[in-house]
Amino acid sequence: MTGLMRWPGRYTDRHGSQEVVFESDGRELIRTTIRGVRFEGGTMDTLGAPTGEPPEPMFVLRDGDLWSCLLEWGLTMPVEVGGEGERIATLHCALNLWYPEETEDLTVTLRLDGRELSAAHPDFEDALHEIGAALPVDTRLKACISCAWSDYSPVGHSMMTGLACFRDAKDLYRRCDGKHGPWGIFEIWPQRTEFVQETWLCEQFEHRTSDRGYRGPFPFRGWS
Numbered sequence: 169m170t171g172l173m174r175w176p177g178r179y180t181d182r183h184g185s186q187e188v189v190f191e192s193d194g195r196e197l198i199r200t201t202i203r204g205v206r207f208e209g210g211t212m213d214t215l216g217a218p219t220g221e222p223p224e225p226m227f228v229l230r231d232g233d234l235w236s237c238l239l240e241w242g243l244t245m246p247v248e249v250g251g252e253g254e255r256i257a258t259l260h261c262a263l264n265l266w267y268p269e270e271t272e273d274l275t276v277t278l279r280l281d282g283r284e285l286s287a288a289h290p291d292f293e294d295a296l297h298e299i300g301a302a303l304p305v306d307t308r309l310k311a312c313i314s315c316a317w318s319d320y321s322p323v324g325h326s327m328m329t330g331l332a333c334f335r336d337a338k339d340l341y342r343r344c345d346g347k348h349g350p351w352g353i354f355e356i357w358p359q360r361t362e363f364v365q366e367t368w369l370c371e372q373f374e375h376r377t378s379d380r381g382y383r384g385p386f387p388f389r390g391w392s
Contacts (some may be wrong), residue, residue: 173217177241250306300387313366316374330361353382
């Protein structure tokens, strides 16, 4: 998957609601225009105005980023269904950014063949783990979150786009056996290719196995 993706969406705050389009490269760029003002950032919760802060009455900002609003967007995701091949599911994502409370609520809903699965968590990792674990065992998400060559840093990550891709260091990543040591994730971390969004996908995708890397399998079937 290459080029910019366009996600239809909606922006809502105390002044009202309007349809918007989010553009993303699938890695660390998201941008949109709201009420004539351009916003961009690395994640949905860090969208700021690159030309300076917009007039305050139009938006609520926290540290220069959009706040006190609801961001909604939709995208598609391939899903492999055992015995039936690949299907295209849709993801509806809703991010509530509340002010003055310092909280973020992300809800992700997967729609496939008339069925809906929803999960509410602070980030895409946990939301997609819950959804993936709720699918039948022969139905698997096909995206970076479930790829054999992706991993997170043990020190934590952002709501999205904090997933490291090791597709150019596959032989090295195959030997990753935990957090520390000569083959630990800390040791091989500098060899990552780039950071990607959990919902991105490239032609080198391979399904994750239970013994791969630091973060383990996807999905974790013991999810509760």
